[in-house]
Amino acid sequence: MKRLMAPWRSGYVTGASGGDECVLCEIGAREEMDRENFVLHRDGGIYVVLNRYPYINGHMMVVPGRHVADLSGLEEEELSTMVRLLVRCEKALVEGMNCMGINGGWNIGGCAGAGIEGHVHIHILPRWLGDTNFLTTVGETRVLSMSLEESYARLAPFFDGDGGGNVGG
Secondary structure (H helix, E strand, O other), X not given: OOOOOOHHHHHHHHOOOOOOOXXXXXXXXXXXXXXXXXXXXXXXXXXXXXXXXXXXXXXXXXXEOOOOXXXXXXXXXXXXXXXXXXXXXXXXXXXXXXXXXXXXXXXXXXXXXXXXXXXXXXXXXXXXOOOOOHHHXXXXXXXXXXXXHHHHHHHHHHOOOXXXXXXXX
16 A cells, blocks of 8 residues: 655644634745745735645745735735736746646635635646546545645746745736
């Protein structure tokens, strides 16, 4: 029997990974920890971060630093910055991960699948032919072929390369 190891998920699965604070607000407020939190870029109060519990390699999120429940609560400049960063994420995934397609979206409320309720964020995920198989559909298991560190290293050059900064476009 083969075993799939994903020790970084234990905190998420057991519920031990978070307290009462919003994890997205914590990441947004801790620029000095951008590398440790897998933040790829910051621009105008919005940041791009790798999902710590990804569905697939390169799974990123575009997140407003402000704790806002839905897109209608954002200012026009925040919305504009989010869209601009989604375009950069798309380019990073196509060129840096050689993906064949992209999925994206956001979930408002637990019944819609929001894992972090109350703080809107947009997911963007690379896709490849054959990236789902019997393990996902039957065994409810996902196999990730690279670590978060490797995904970060491949995507960071498409932003600032240092995980921080305020360079737009």
